[in-house]
Amino acid sequence: MKVPVVLSSLVAVASAVTVAEINGNRFLSPLQDQNVTAVEGLVLAKGPNGIWIRSTQPDDDDLTSEAVYVFDRNVGSSLAVGDIIQLDGTILEYRSTDTHMFLTEISRPRNVQIISRNSPVVAYVVGEDTLNPPTEQFTGLDNGDVFAVPNDVARLSAVNPVLDPSQYAMDFWEALCGELVTIKSPVGVTRPNQYGDTWVLGTWPATGRNEHGGLTMTDKDGNPEAVVIGTPLDGTRNPETKMGDQFADITGVVTYAFGFYRILPLTAITVETPASSDAEPTTLESRGDCRAITVGSYNVENLWTQSAHLSDIAANIIQYMKTPDLIFVQEVQDNNGPTNDDVASANLTLAALTASIEEQSGILYDFVEVEPVRNQDGGQPGGNIRNAYLYRRDVIELYQPNQGGSTDEAVVVEGPALNFNPGRIDIGNPAWDASRKPLVAAWRAIRGPTNKPFFTVNVHNGSKGGSSPLHGDPRPPVNNGVDKRGEQVESIGTFIESILSQDPKARIIAAGDFNEFDFVRPQVLLREKYNMTHLSTHSLPETERYSYVFDMNSQQLDHIYVSPALVNEQAKIEHIHLAAWLAYPDLVSDHDPLVAVLNVCGC
Ligand SMILES: *[C@@H]1O[C@H](CO)[C@@H](O)[C@H](O)[C@H]1NC(C)=O
Ligand SMILES: *[C@@H]1O[C@H](CO)[C@@H](O)[C@H](O)[C@H]1NC(C)=O
Numbered sequence: 292m293k294v295p296v297v298l299s300s301l302v303a304v305a306s307a308v309t310v311a312e313i314n315g316n317r318f319l320s321p322l323q324d325q326n327v328t329a330v331e332g333l334v335l336a337k338g339p340n341g342i343w344i345r346s347t348q349p350d351d352d353d354l355t356s357e358a359v360y361v362f363d364r365n366v367g368s369s370l371a372v373g374d375i376i377q378l379d380g381t382i383l384e385y386r387s388t389d390t391h392m393f394l395t396e397i398s399r400p401r402n403v404q405i406i407s408r409n410s411p412v413v414a415y416v417v418g419e420d421t422l423n424p425p426t427e428q429f430t431g432l433d434n435g436d437v438f439a440v441p442n443d444v445a446r447l448s449a450v451n452p453v454l455d456p457s458q459y460a461m462d463f464w465e466a467l468c469g470e471l472v473t474i475k476s477p478v479g480v481t482r483p484n485q486y487g488d489t490w491v492l493g494t495w496p497a498t499g500r501n502e503h504g505g506l507t508m509t510d511k512d513g514n515p516e517a518v519v520i521g522t523p524l525d526g527t528r529n530p531e532t533k534m535g536d537q538f539a540d541i542t543g544v545v546t547y548a549f550g551f552y553r554i555l556p557l558t559a560i561t562v563e564t565p566a567s568s569d570a571e572p573t574t575l576e577s578r579g580d581c582r583a584i585t586v587g588s589y590n591v592e593n594l595w596t597q598s599a600h601l602s603d604i605a606a607n608i609i610q611y612m613k614t615p616d617l618i619f620v621q622e623v624q625d626n627n628g629p630t631n632d633d634v635a636s637a638n639l640t641l642a643a644l645t646a647s648i649e650e651q652s653g654i655l656y657d658f659v660e661v662e663p664v665r666n667q668d669g670g671q672p673g674g675n676i677r678n679a680y681l682y683r684r685d686v687i688e689l690y691q692p693n694q695g696g697s698t699d700e701a702v703v704v705e706g707p708a709l710n711f712n713p714g715r716i717d718i719g720n721p722a723w724d725a726s727r728k729p730l731v732a733a734w735r736a737i738r739g740p741t742n743k744p745f746f747t748v749n750v751h752n753g754s755k756g757g758s759s760p761l762h763g764d765p766r767p768p769v770n771n772g773v774d775k776r777g778e779q780v781e782s783i784g785t786f787i788e789s790i791l792s793q794d795p796k797a798r799i800i801a802a803g804d805f806n807e808f809d810f811v812r813p814q815v816l817l818r819e820k821y822n823m824t825h826l827s828t829h830s831l832p833e834t835e836r837y838s839y840v841f842d843m844n845s846q847q848l849d850h851i852y853v854s855p856a857l858v859n860e861q862a863k864i865e866h867i868h869l870a871a872w873l874a875y876p877d878l879v880s881d882h883d884p885l886v887a888v889l890n891v892c893g894c
């Protein structure tokens with residue numbers, strides 16, 4: 292890129308190779324593995340394992356970064372920021388794992404000479420001295436959809452395209468890699484991860500802002516306009532912050548590490564104006580009969596009898612979910628939690644949860660579950676996580692209850708009704724190996740003009756663990772388990788179809804932690820092939836559809852889908868943001884619960 296601050300009058304020796312020539316106008320250096328001599332640059336910053344230098348002989352090309360990392364633990368020891376130096380070295384493309392991109396660096400620096408000292412060091416303001424970061428696409432290799440299936444059809448490092456920083460965020464940051472930049476008036480779009488990495492947005496344009504100040508992922512848009520602030524160069528640590536916090540300007544160097552282009556700040560982020568931390572309870576209300584029942588779903592994150600967060604989960608159900616009539620819960624562990632023994636029942640865990648709700652509110656819940664076969668359903672070994680239902684016995688009841696066991700397969704019988712109620716479906720299907728089998732049940736509202744049963748499917752599909760990062764080498768990024776989740780959705784869809792084939796007006800609710808986005812293939816199947824309506828799409832603005840935060844994205848993993856008979860103006864959902872936007876110390880579960888209101892009357 293063009294460099295406004297140049298000290299060319301001080302340049303005494305012509306460099307054999309410039310930084311721009313080292314970087315080239317693509318992702319990988321044209322000089323990879325070659326030795327370079329007399330590279331000249333201004334020391335921009337020093338880190339524990341090297342320094343960043345900016346060319347004193349910039350070219351006129353916005354595609355070639357004028358800065359580069361010099362990797363060597365000792366190179367900085369006799370240098371200071373503001374020194375102009377000259378050095379020889381070997382060009383290296385480094386990455387720690389093959390799903391990440393490469394960082395171009397000068398390694399094994401030799402013949403390091405100080406040409407002058409105390410030059411001013413000026414950072415470029417992102418979006419003022421540079422283009423704006425692109426808001427929708429990461430790289431041209433995603434062909435317009437970063438969530439497309441199949442994925443991993445191309446490798447960025449193999450194609451190594453000419454950079455297009457006006458269109459693609461990875462190209463944008465690659466063309467600035469090594470530079471010292473400032474982000475003015477940054478706002479936190481997530482809390483920091485466990486390493487203190489914090490995603491921010493500057494003053495440049497953004498799409499998908501939600502009411503908390505985060506960035507909601509939407510169809511084909513994984514929010515490339517955000518950038519992560521990594522570990523500070525001075526050894527400080529980024530503080531615990533939350534979505535929407537306003538920070539002081541951040542200055543740091545652009546690099547690539549841990550799967551993302553990132554900025555390593557000179558010092559830790561400082562909060563100027565914290566966002567309000569008040570959570571909003573649901574506004575949806577039950578009428579206590581079939582005309583309006585409230586349905587909640589909550590991933591309670593490995594809950595068991597001794598969980599420290601048990602009473603907080605109960606409090607969230609009371610204060611923020613407003614004690615829904617029926618709650619789909621996921622990640623309920625057995626009575627002794629992670630202890631890996633013969634215990635697989637969760638009746639004491641669920642009894643402790645309902646007792647805590649009763650103690651805090653006086654409201655009585657009953658619960659149902661089906662014990663899994665121990666250690667067959669994934670999750671923490673010995674924990675035997677499963678799905679369960681809590682329900683208000685004053686509002687609904689099981690319809691023709693017939694408790695299923697671990698090896699009983701629930702199917703739809705004449706009625707439609709269930710042979711086992713509650714029961715687990717499709718237990719022999721390999722799609723559910725090492726995964727929670729959906730828990731189905733048939734219910735009836737105790738009061739209301741009609742009392743036809745309605746059906747529920749409680750879902751906790753395979754996780755996305757093992758996916759490759761949004762700034763990674765495989766394009767589109769690897770969405771691990773997407774094929775498996777596709778089979779799981781087919782399994783759920785087949786069950787739903789077997790009810791609808793007997794009664795096209797059947798009332799069916801499929802809800803839970805699907806571990807997938809509504810616009811990605813498995814979920815599209817549920818909508819298009821099985822004609823289920825995504826309640827969020829039906830009733831919520833696009834930017835408020837989220838229940839989880841991962842990397843820079845506020846994203847929706849928890850959903851409610853309903854059959855045609857339940858789709859009307861009255862059907863609504865709210866994601867109760869108790870997790871997505873808070874700081875870690877304030878988290879109760881890693882997922883936001885959701886609450887919906889539905890008319891389940893029918894004849
Ligand atoms: C680069 O320089 C090193 C050290 O001087 C030498 O060992 C190596 O063979 C050179 N590599 C190339 C590709 O010339
Ligand atoms: C839990 O299950 C055990 C064995 O099935 C039973 O003896 C006990 O009464 C149950 N406890 C509760 C609170 O449901």
Ligand SMILES: *[C@@H]1O[C@H](CO)[C@@H](O)[C@H](O)[C@H]1NC(C)=O
Nearest residue numbers: 795822823824854855856858
């Ligand atoms: C799909 O659902 C819609 C309402 O959500 C309904 O109008 C339509 O008839 C259904 N289509 C099929 C094939 O069942």
Ligand SMILES: CC(=O)N[C@H]1CO[C@H](CO)[C@@H](O)[C@@H]1O
Nearest residue numbers: 669670725726753754772775
């Ligand atoms: C099929 C599948 O993806 N199974 C995974 C479900 O999730 C658990 C934990 O969340 C994993 O252990 C399974 O491998």
